[in-house]
Amino acid sequence: MTSRVYQTEAIIIKRHKFGEADRLITLFTSDFGKVRAIAKGAMRPKSKLGGNVELLSYSQLMLARGRNLDIITQAQAIDNFLPIRDSLELMSAGFYLTELVDAFTEENVEDRELFSLFLNTLKEMAGSSDMERALRYFELRLLSHMGYRPQLQKCANCSRQLEPEANYYSPHQGGALCRECGYPDMSARTISVNALKVLRLWLKCDYATACRVKLTADLSREIKNLMRENIRYLLEKQLKSIEWMDRLNSEQKNHA
Amino acid sequence: MNSYFLPAAKPISRLIEELHKLPGIGPKTAQRLAYHLLQAPPEKSRDLADAILGIKENLRLCSVCLNITDSDPCGICSDETRDGMKICVVEEPIDIMPLERTRKFRGLYHVLHGVISPSDGIKPEDLRIKELLDRLGSNSVTEVILATNPNVEGEATSMYIQRLITPLGIRVTRLARGLPFGGDLEYADDVTLSRALEGRQEM
Ligand SMILES: [Zn+2]
Ligand SMILES: [Zn+2]
Numbered sequence: 233m234t235s236r237v238y239q240t241e242a243i244i245i246k247r248h249k250f251g252e253a254d255r256l257i258t259l260f261t262s263d264f265g266k267v268r269a270i271a272k273g274a275m276r277p278k279s280k281l282g283g284n285v286e287l288l289s290y291s292q293l294m295l296a297r298g299r300n301l302d303i304i305t306q307a308q309a310i311d312n313f314l315p316i317r318d319s320l321e322l323m324s325a326g327f328y329l330t331e332l333v334d335a336f337t338e339e340n341v342e343d344r345e346l347f348s349l350f351l352n353t354l355k356e357m358a359g360s361s362d363m364e365r366a367l368r369y370f371e372l373r374l375l376s377h378m379g380y381r382p383q384l385q386k387c388a389n390c391s392r393q394l395e396p397e398a399n400y401y402s403p404h405q406g407g408a409l410c411r412e413c414g415y416p417d418m419s420a421r422t423i424s425v426n427a428l429k430v431l432r433l434w435l436k437c438d439y440a441t442a443c444r445v446k447l448t449a450d451l452s453r454e455i456k457n458l459m460r461e462n463i464r465y466l467l468e469k470q471l472k473s474i475e476w477m478d479r480l481n482s483e484q485k486n487h488a
Numbered sequence: 489m490n491s492y493f494l495p496a497a498k499p500i501s502r503l504i505e506e507l508h509k510l511p512g513i514g515p516k517t518a519q520r521l522a523y524h525l526l527q528a529p530p531e532k533s534r535d536l537a538d539a540i541l542g543i544k545e546n547l548r549l550c551s552v553c554l555n556i557t558d559s560d561p562c563g564i565c566s567d568e569t570r571d572g573m574k575i576c577v578v579e580e581p582i583d584i585m586p587l588e589r590t591r592k593f594r595g596l597y598h599v600l601h602g603v604i605s606p607s608d609g610i611k612p613e614d615l616r617i618k619e620l621l622d623r624l625g626s627n628s629v630t631e632v633i634l635a636t637n638p639n640v641e642g643e644a645t646s647m648y649i650q651r652l653i654t655p656l657g658i659r660v661t662r663l664a665r666g667l668p669f670g671g672d673l674e675y676a677d678d679v680t681l682s683r684a685l686e687g688r689q690e691m
């Protein structure tokens with residue numbers, strides 16, 4: 233990055249007001265990882281940046297290196313994922329994904345693999361894919377990619393081969409635990425045989441294959457809670473958008 | 489303290505500092521304004537100071553629409569020529585002004601005082617949504633027009649409110665998302681363009 237001007241593709245993961253009409257934008261770029269940049273005048277209605285630097289837009293950007301922060305000089309949306317924007321549930325999942333990516337990444341660390349995982353997840357969600365499944369697959373692959381691949385073959389404590397029965401799972405120990413190790417461990421929760429099988433498969437298969445797994449409502453909820461606990465343990469906090477997603481979920485159920 | 493302010497006497501640098509905190513006032517402008525005030529007659533300064541203090545002392549929220557007002561209910565809510573069956577929902581008091589300038593809307597308003605923002609932890613209870621529902625429950629409102637800003641938080645807020653109102657059997661509409669006047673088709677993003685297509689009109 234020696235030249236003053238550079239181009240990259242990016243997904244917008246955060247934006248803040250910056251002065252009166254500018255925005256401070258956090259981009260997850262294909263070439264440079266997470267980058268913060270200024271979009272001058274982005275809040276003005278006639279801005280050429282405007283909707284091209286809106287949250288979750290996937291855009292082609294031209295940036296100029298600045299003294300402190302780079303400046304977005306041109307932006308053209310490649311995909312705005314309209315179906316996501318048209319649904320409150322999908323939009324909320326989108327908020328969650330941006331928060332997740334932001335929380336797990338450092339600035340200026342190139343990560344093409346995460347970029348494409350992120351992009352594919354948004355495409356799947358904008359397509360007809362099951363949202364919860366897309367989120368779970370993303371969470372698991374994100375953990376694995378960031379160096380927190382859960383140990384699911386052997387007991388994470390004693391290394392014994394796991395029996396095909398209900399075992400335990402502990403984010404703190406980094407994966408599944410056998411009955412002997414899991415039972416006394418207060419941080420561990422049970423994990424069903426089916427959940428273990430699904431997670432094992434998803435760690436090594438692509439999303440199309442992951443979609444062939446049939447998930448019952450119970451199994452889906454179990455995996456959701458496992459992933460959620462694991463992420464909360466690693467980040468040492470609950471992401472804010474989770475509360476919102478849960479709330480929408482329960483309000484929808486109450487209406488139905 | 490910023491080096492811009494150093495050479496001036498203390499009361500002046502304090503004023504420059506305060507002016508500089510206002511939106512759109514850079515250090516140079518703050519300096520110019522401060523020296524202008526220094527040379528102005530004392531009553532001018534007092535008028536300005538009174539005006540600034542006045543907005544804090546005499547203004548409050550309208551008990552009906554939650555717009556900022558000096559009389560309660562506000563001028564719009566107490567205007568009998570306006571159509572109380574239509575309520576236009578906006579994020580902030582400042583959003584009412586541009587809508588009023590169009591002279592196209594003769595209904596009433598409701599100010600939410602914010603938007604839902606899951607990643608900032610801003611929830612529906614942090615906004616004046618309950619007050620809106622109370623108004624709908626007790627009055628003969630037939631249409632609610634959602635006029636939140638066309639960004640993700642604004643749209644999420646509108647979709648959420650729409651979900652709450654629809655079961656009440658009240659018509660819910662939202663502002664058409666169009667192209668900015670004087671804008672350029674070439675530079676429009678596809679969300680704006682596709683919303684503009686959806687909202688197209690007979691000529
Ligand atoms: Zn063990
Ligand atoms: Zn009022």
